[in-house]
Amino acid sequence: MxxxxxxxxxxxxxxxxxxxxxxxxxxxxxxxxxxxxxxxxxxxxxxxxxxxxxxxxxxxxxxxxxxxxxxxxxxxxxxxxxxxxxxxxxxxxxxxxxxxxxxxxxxxxxxxxxxxxxxxxxxxxxxxxxxxxxxxxxxxxxxxxxxxxxxxxxxxxxxxxxxxxxxxxxxxxxxxxxxxxxxxxxxxxxxxxxxxxxxxxxxxxxxxxxxxxxxxxxxxxxxxxxxxxxxxxxxxxxxxxxxLKSPVAVQGTKRTLIHARDHSVEDGLEYIRNINQTMIQSDDFVNAAVAQATKGDAPVFSKL
CATH class of the missing domain: 3.90.226.10 (2-enoyl-CoA Hydratase; Chain A, domain 1)
Structure with a gap:
């Protein structure tokens, strides 16, 4: 050939x-x-x-x-x-x-x-x-x-x-x-x-x-x-x-850790600030926070 x-x-x-x-x-x-x-x-x-x-x-x-x-x-x-x-x-x-x-x-x-x-x-x-x-x-x-x-x-x-x-x-x-x-x-x-x-x-x-x-x-x-x-x-x-954790939280955490590895602390803080200004409006945050505060059943999170 x-x-x-x-x-x-x-x-x-x-x-x-x-x-x-x-x-x-x-x-x-x-x-x-x-x-x-x-x-x-x-x-x-x-x-x-x-x-x-x-x-x-x-x-x-x-x-x-x-x-x-x-x-x-x-x-x-x-x-x-x-x-x-x-x-x-x-x-x-x-x-x-x-x-x-x-x-x-x-x-x-x-x-x-x-x-x-x-x-x-x-x-x-x-x-x-x-x-x-x-x-x-x-x-x-x-x-x-x-x-x-x-x-x-x-x-x-x-x-x-x-x-x-x-x-x-x-x-x-x-x-x-x-x-x-x-x-x-x-x-x-x-x-x-x-x-x-x-x-x-x-x-x-x-x-x-x-x-x-x-x-x-x-x-x-x-x-x-x-x-x-x-x-x-x-x-x-x-x-x-x-x-069993919030996929919004876990995937955001992975992205933030990788970014932080290759950037300054200040850059990393800006990065997560920009992510969380949106993500903490997610149902995941509300459901997880309520479950923690009330010590109720573990929340079930929607697919992402």
Missing amino acids: NIIAKSLKVLQQSSKYANTYQSLSSMSTMKFETISITKPKEFVYQVELNRPKKLNALNNTMWLEIGACFKELEDSSDCRVVILTGAGKAFSAGIDLQDAMSLGQNLVDEDDVARRCRMIEKKIKIYQDAFLSIEKCRKPVIAAVNGLCIGGAFNMICAADIRYASKDAWFSLKEVDIGMAADVGALQWLPKIIGSESLVRELAFTARKMTPEEALSCGLISRLFNDNQTLLTETLSIAEEIS
């Missing part, structure tokens, strides 16, 4: 998922090859990386489907919280190197350096956007990590709002071992997550293994569980608790 035909095939596949990005249909209509979506509780969706025989390695299809999935979840009023997990014995082994080699073959067929660079830039942008869709999703995302979580997967969990792990989990920012700098988020998110430039650089320069205990102590994860079953049970419990 010549370079033009190969490029058309890639663009057709990308266009398929670009159309999915625009869909406002229910999640039940979504069909994925590499991820599985379930609804374990009302308003709680579980997104499971589902290539267990490949240790959930990230191939091109999975990258595209992650982006499409989280855009769909953001648009779905039936979703208030997302749990992100991996099927089988691992969360994810990171980038699928065999799949990545097929991209390399496309580059070999193109002689001009500018055009090779443009092809690579487009592909990196697609992969970056996939993980950005996790952060941009207005619904809180909880990553529940079991087994290995390396390379691209390490980047991916940095986009989540909350990170938990089981004691068999381990982490590695692996990219330097395959001759590249991480380019899908970890080098940007991780310093803000753990707050130690020294540790971030050590992990990024060495690609060494990080134990779950170290991940807990440095703040990469906030809770550590003895086994995967407990991890999933407790994660679902937290997700359900969040799902």
